Amino acid sequence: MSDFREALEDSKLEDMGFQGPKYTWSNKREGPGLIMERLDRGMCNEEWRTLFQFFSVRHLDFWGLDHMPILLEFSDSWDPGNGCGFRKARRFFFExxxxxxxxxxxxxxxxxxxxxxxxxxxxxxxxxxxxxxxxxxxxxxxxxxxxxxxxxxxxxxxxxxxxxxxxxxxxxxxxxxxxxxxxxxxxxxxxxxxxxxxxxxxxxxxxxxxxxxxxxNRLSGLFDDNGQWTESKKGLKEIICRYFSNLYESSSPSIERINSVLEVVHAKLSDQMV
Structure with missing residues (x-):
């Protein structure tokens, strides 16, 4: 295995990431003897990423096999329908x-x-x-x-x-x-x-x-509050808006909870300075 890792490093190959289940191989045993690993993966070098910027690697479902099939998808742009994520208009950055x-x-x-x-x-x-x-x-x-x-x-x-x-x-x-x-x-x-x-x-x-x-940095999908994976543009917008709405919504904490937080905050100003 160490020789294999060295071969990857010498070839300057890196993991392409994935979508779907975490593991791609199982020994199909019951109980404590069950072993699951991510043995199969997509690898590429920096030159390949330069040529193919919009892609996705998916772990597909499998039946009766030890190894899970892997699907590599390409696109000339980010599209919510083809698994390569989506892309809105670019944000403005001052160069x-x-x-x-x-x-x-x-x-x-x-x-x-x-x-x-x-x-x-x-x-x-x-x-x-x-x-x-x-x-x-x-x-x-x-x-x-x-x-x-x-x-x-x-x-x-x-x-x-x-x-x-x-x-x-x-x-x-x-x-x-x-x-x-x-x-x-x-x-x-x-x-x-x-x-x-x-x-x-x-x-x-x-x-x-x-x-x-x-x-x-590509955003391919998100889990909603119910743990369901969502990739559609509309669904992703709803999840993001709901998350930040809840994040900045006041929960009306009690005086006891406020005091418990203030107890661990050390004052930098003395009474004479106020």
Whole structure:
């Protein structure tokens, strides 16, 4: 078994997770001799997750067999009907790398400078989000093309029959370095991992981390109050809304319960400070 685990590590394979019953194998014995294990599972590497971002692994019911069948399903998007979960419109996230971009600053300023928009905080934030998302889509595509162009320029300069001056090559390297730095910051924020030290950039590493994290964050289904598994979009909304409604609902605790909580809370302010 240790050799098998080492083989998985050497191949950089990781568990794909699952939906359904926990165990996939049983020895079918009665009483204390019964053994159940999760022996069968889906495995993949980071490159595979990058190519197939929307998938699900299901443990199917089985009769008369020792091992439970496993079904791997694919989708080009999250769909509540095919077992790959569902996905609503993306939440707006301000990209860390936007802060240094003058175009971003101009977009934000254009929204907030109109007098008729004064005091409309939420409306302005939503409008900024829409404009910045649209701008970023075009910006990121052009940025990737810029990186490819800079690499090509530098490659031609290094392979030229008549060597370019050191100053020209250095200038090309600096431009490529700046473009790669923006790309690194873009994927670092998505991967939520510590940034690598300067000189050790690897945007592919962060991209793979971000893709893996996206798969782990997928919401495929939830158990309701009765213990029933629910995957439909409507059912998931009801479960989530009911949970948080109950969570923040006042239960009118008694004075005794309030005092029991306050007894273990140490005061940081003295009577003289109050």
């Amino acid at each position: 860390e790398c936007w802060g240094d971009d003058k175009e971003c600053q101009e977009i934000v300023a254009s929204v907030w400078k109109h007098k008729e928009q004064e005091g409309m905080v939420l409306e302005n934030i939503n409008k900024c989000g829409v404009l910045l998302n649209n701008w970023n889509t075009k910006k990121h595509e052009s940025h990737r093309k810029e990186i490819a162009h800079r690499r090509k320029e530098l490659g031609l300069a290094n392979r030229a029959d008549i060597p370019k001056s050191w100053r020209v090559i250095r200038s090309l390297e600096e431009k490529l370095d700046q473009a790669l730095e923006v790309e690194e910051r873009y994927w670092c924020q998505r991967a939520k991992v510590e940034w690598m030290k300067s000189g050790d950039r690897n945007s592919g590493y962060f991209h793979a981390k971000a893709s893996t994290r996206k798969g782990r």
